[in-house]
Amino acid sequence: MSISTLAIIAGDSNAFESLFHQWYGRLCRYAMRYLTDPDEARDLVQGVFVKLWENRSKLVADNPLGAFLYTAVRNACLNQLKHQKVRQDYQTHHQSLRPEWSGSPEEVLEAFELEERIREAIAALPDRCREAFTLSREEGLSYQEIAQRMGISPKTVEVQISKALKLLRQKLGPLFLLLWWPFQNL
Secondary structure, eight states, X not given: OOOXXXXXXXXXXXXXXXXXXXXXXXXXXXXXTTOSOHHHHHHHHHHHHHHHHHTXXXXXXXXXXXXXXXXXXXXXXXXXHHHHHHHHHHHHHHHHHSOOOOXXXXXXXXXXXXXXXXXXXXXXXXXXXXXXXXXXXXXXXXXXXXXXXXXXXXXXXXXXXXXXXXXXXXXXXXXXXXXXXXXXXX
C-alpha cells in the first residue's frame, strides 16, 4: 500500500496516520541500529514524524516517503549520537577539573558550597534564560538547535544566553570564572 505524498502535503490526517502505522515499527528497528535505548529510538522516530507533519508543505510530491523517512531517522540518530558525545565529553572534562580531595574536611565542604552557589545561581535565572543556558552549556546544543527546541529564533537564543551570563556574572562575581571557564574549550 502506497500512501500519497500529495495527501500528506494537503494535510490529510488519515493519510498521515496510515503512513505512521505503516513505517513506525520499521523505523524504530532501523533507529536501534544506531541507538541502544529502545525508548530513545521510539521517541526519535516519533519526533521525525512530528517534524514531517509540521513541515509537510515542504515535501516534494514525487519523492518516495519511505526513503525520506529512513534518511530523516538516520540523520536524527547521528545528531543524537553527536549530542551524547558532547555531553559525555563535557562530563569527562568537568570531572577532570574537580580535584581529588585529599585536603581537610573544611576544604571539601568549601568546594561543595561553591558548587551549590553556582547551581543556585543558575536555578535563579529567568526560565527562558536558564533553559537556553542549560541547553547550550550542559547539552552542547548550537544556537540553531536551541532555537528549534525552544521555538524561538537563534538571535533570541543569543540574547537569552547573553542575559544569563550577565546575570550570573553579577550574582557570582569572581565565582563566575569557575562557571564560565570549563565551557570555553568545548
